[in-house]
Amino acid sequence: MKRSAERPDAAAVWDVVARVDAGDLESAAALIRVLHAADQADVLAALSTDERRRLLDRIDSAALSSILEFLTPDELEHVAPDVELDRLAEALDDAPAHRAADVLQAISEDAANVVLDQLPHAELVGPLLQHDDQSAGGIMAPEILTLAPHASAQQAIDHLRATPAPTVRDLIYVVDHAGQLLGSVHLHDLITALPSTHLRDLMSDAGPSVTTDTHQEEALQTLQRYGLHALPVVDQSGRLVGVTTADDLLNIAQQEATTDMFRLVGLVDDEALTAPIDTAVRRRLPWLMLNLATAFAAAAVVAAFEGTLARVAALAIFLPIIAGQGGNAGMQVTTLTVRAMALGEFDRHFHRTVLPREIAIGVVTGIALGLLVGAVGWVWQDNPWLGVAVGVSMLATMIVSGLAGLLVPVLLRRTGADPALAAGIFVTTVTDVLGFLFFLGLASLLIDRIA
Amino acid sequence: MKRSAERPDAAAVWDVVARVDAGDLESAAALIRVLHAADQADVLAALSTDERRRLLDRIDSAALSSILEFLTPDELEHVAPDVELDRLAEALDDAPAHRAADVLQAISEDAANVVLDQLPHAELVGPLLQHDDQSAGGIMAPEILTLAPHASAQQAIDHLRATPAPTVRDLIYVVDHAGQLLGSVHLHDLITALPSTHLRDLMSDAGPSVTTDTHQEEALQTLQRYGLHALPVVDQSGRLVGVTTADDLLNIAQQEATTDMFRLVGLVDDEALTAPIDTAVRRRLPWLMLNLATAFAAAAVVAAFEGTLARVAALAIFLPIIAGQGGNAGMQVTTLTVRAMALGEFDRHFHRTVLPREIAIGVVTGIALGLLVGAVGWVWQDNPWLGVAVGVSMLATMIVSGLAGLLVPVLLRRTGADPALAAGIFVTTVTDVLGFLFFLGLASLLIDRIA
Structure with missing residues (x-):
């Protein structure tokens, strides 16, 4: 099966960036x-602010309009402020309202209000800005075709x-006089x-819908669960x-999955491999500090048993084994749980049976692992009681x-x-602290037989 | 914003399952x-084989047909073999070919061949079975409307x-006499x-397409990158x-994200929180064993410095700090890298700049962390040279x-x-082994000043 390591268009993008870098704007x-x-x-996302401004001057409104459509929210925050407001208004003139x-x-x-005043569809765009940007109201497209039954x-x-x-x-929505959704007709x-x-004789049932304040992740779950390709959004009165x-929800799904993966290891959401080094450091360091604070908890447990370790230094050998196994097993369960929650499966299937199962x-x-590690400990250090403690x-x-x-x-x-949120850090702390407590505590009790 | 902890339909599902469990099939x-x-x-996915067979007998063909559409590939492997072949053929009679x-x-x-022979659209379904099930050919829908320009x-x-x-x-595809894609017309x-x-005067450009042997993840990247809602699939001759x-690709995106998250911590793809305990153990244990083997590598490094630890047991206190920080920082970068690869961003943006950046x-x-940990080490153990070693x-x-x-x-x-694939296990091994080697090696060199 084909899996191309590099996209052919990547070379062209880097070529343009290189020419801008070299000052060859023409x-x-x-x-x-x-x-x-x-x-x-x-290309625009890869440039510095100065370079971007100079290149933007040479791009016409129509091109700018379609470029804006392909920038991610993160990229937009860098690029959009570099565009003059009049040009922005012109470029957004006939852009879909949610874009x-x-x-x-x-x-x-x-600045947004200045641009909004110039947009012909300001009455569609304006309300979208009121909703939380992670709600169905914040991501929906308001351009829908509605007709009476x-x-x-x-x-x-x-x-x-x-x-x-x-x-x-491809869909016309059928609504009653109060704007309540009755059903939809396919073209x-x-x-x-x-x-x-x-239309009432042509339409399919309305099916599932969400409200404007539904979280985007739940909207995604609903669409996926019911195999829909469009999900109606209604306001508090059902209109x-x-x-x-x-x-749209595919992009949300990818963002949510990225966020979960990143947060599990203590990365903030919009960390990317391209962010400037100082930004990356500022974002990662607080979580590494949190991790450090929790690591000191594990270190404190070890310190409490310094006397035991002073008598049998070989006990230290088994600390990374206890910590490594506990951390990995804990992360496996955390990953399963976080993912099941994101996919809406946790509450539907799991919450009643999952604790006894784990x-x-x-x-x-x-x-299995205790017998194995215990046997290795016994043979390696030639002491059955050490094997018992570690196992x-x-x-x-x-x-x-x-x-x-x-x-x-x-x-x-x-x-x-x-x-x-930083679940991996908390889980490994718990497993490290308790794991060391079990092992060094047991070793202390057996110290006369181990030493 | 609304985030419901539990779906209302979950109760109904559990109610039916409970009645089947109680033998009240009616x-x-x-x-x-x-x-x-x-x-x-x-409901069907949650039942045992016996219970499922008995309940299936009471479900009519039309209902069975739509149920089959909502089962995941994993669930299908449990449910589909429990349905009699004739009923399966009847239920799939007018199902979309890729379903x-x-x-x-x-x-x-x-069994598949027996059912296939009875399907009216066998000529559409059959070829799909030939493609790798993770290729565009394996996931595509062959029911397309094509017309001449x-x-x-x-x-x-x-x-x-x-x-x-x-x-x-909502799309009609325009093809030439050889079946090559020329463009598409929206209804x-x-x-x-x-x-x-x-149609040639109405159609939009063909735009991006993929071939039948393109990996589904790359098809997903193409669709997402170009903001499409449908992506044409062509064969080797461009037809x-x-x-x-x-x-469809939304489901693929969720599967691929799940797979990546699971594999990072050494979970096989189809591990779920509902799998029977013996299955879960069989699947997790090999990876825990691999993790154990790598943990012994870290343990061996500690063992090599047993003499040093015997002189200064307090050194053991800092092992979890070195391992914890190194492991967490390594997992952050691995997670960023794996995710960027999955989203197709790694090769497009990152590979030239990412190594010096990291x-x-x-x-x-x-x-920053070295100064902090070094200072803590110095003060805690009242020894500047220990601070130097740990920092x-x-x-x-x-x-x-x-x-x-x-x-x-x-x-x-x-x-x-x-x-x-088990990237987390490999990364933490490298950081543990080298981290311990740095710390205990340096402590050994400075041992006369530390002890």
């Missing part, structure tokens, strides 16, 4: 024009001809119907106000790591925090 | 009928009326065009043979962890393996 501007807007967006809102969210509120297929077609293409171009069914057919689609798995893997504490550590791996994300979520 | 069958197919699928192919891939090849809008509409709804119901544009207009859509970050965070080895460990975090996934990928 040829860079000529080259960037032939690129796809997605690649043009990459325009994304751009306006990347600049200051005052008594409209005919022919009227719908006439209406379509008179309307600019809405975001979900395909509209085309194949008799012109006089009422249809927008739609969010599989392609304890059982901890016991079984703990016995039994391995068993106890495996049980604890299953419990901690499960309970850390559950408790984080219960306090209202993200279940993935 | 009322379970009555209850399951009113659930959404997605919830019905959950039918998913079901057939979950049963034995012989000289066809008129009216002919296209007549054609639509005569054709059952294809998967991507909205078709409806609003004059009936005599040629259009199918399409894959944003909603070294620089390692140096800066290493100096300098912390700096060295942070640099090594950045390098290892980056190079482990890069090297894994270069050997053709998944860059996430």
